[in-house]
Amino acid sequence: DAGITQSPRHKVTETGTPVTLRCHQTENHRYMYWYRQDPGHGLRLIHYSYGVKDTDKGEVSDGYSVSRSKTEDFLLTLESATSSQTSVYFCAISGTSGRTSYEQYFGPGTRLTVT
């Protein structure tokens, strides 16, 4: 399995509080992604990164920000959590040197509940 960890794995927070989720990789992959998964919507891309300090928005980026200060860490921040952000969040990585297919490898997920 690709070396991806997510923390925390479970979190319950109150509406209006800031929340930061962390994705950590040990593979030195260039690309990192944050997805959310909700019933009836499948996985949807929130933000992605194509290098240190290089990030861009995905299809459901409103209410989320990201940062990547070093290759191995990609942080997802909910500045002011809302109940609509209750979801399971997955981090993914891709881009192994020497490969051309750039398949993505996913972390175990973080289950976030906003009350």
Add this chain to the structure above:
Amino acid sequence: DAKTTQPPSMDCAEGRAANLPCNHSTISGNEYVYWYRQIHSQGPQYIIHGLKNNETNEMASLIITEDRKSSTLILPHATLRDTAVYYCIVRVAAAGGTSYGKLTFGQGTILTVHP
């Protein structure tokens, strides 16, 4: 990226081959076919990918029709642990730079392997 169509659910007996179809009739010449699966509560898992030739790895085989408008994922000897949602995704392989190779997950096929 080209759209894919998969049956919503399939059943398979343990030990038998599971053949999961995918239609991608609008696929472009530079688009690959990827297969992922998601076992309940876990992150999606990469299975296999191909461009136009049939591919095989330790997990599965991928058969792509000559016109590339459809493909079949084959799990040669299904086990109970293969029960999962299987996603067929068509996309251009990331070519580096800022290209991030976004994965668009549909609803997939729920494969249930029975004893």
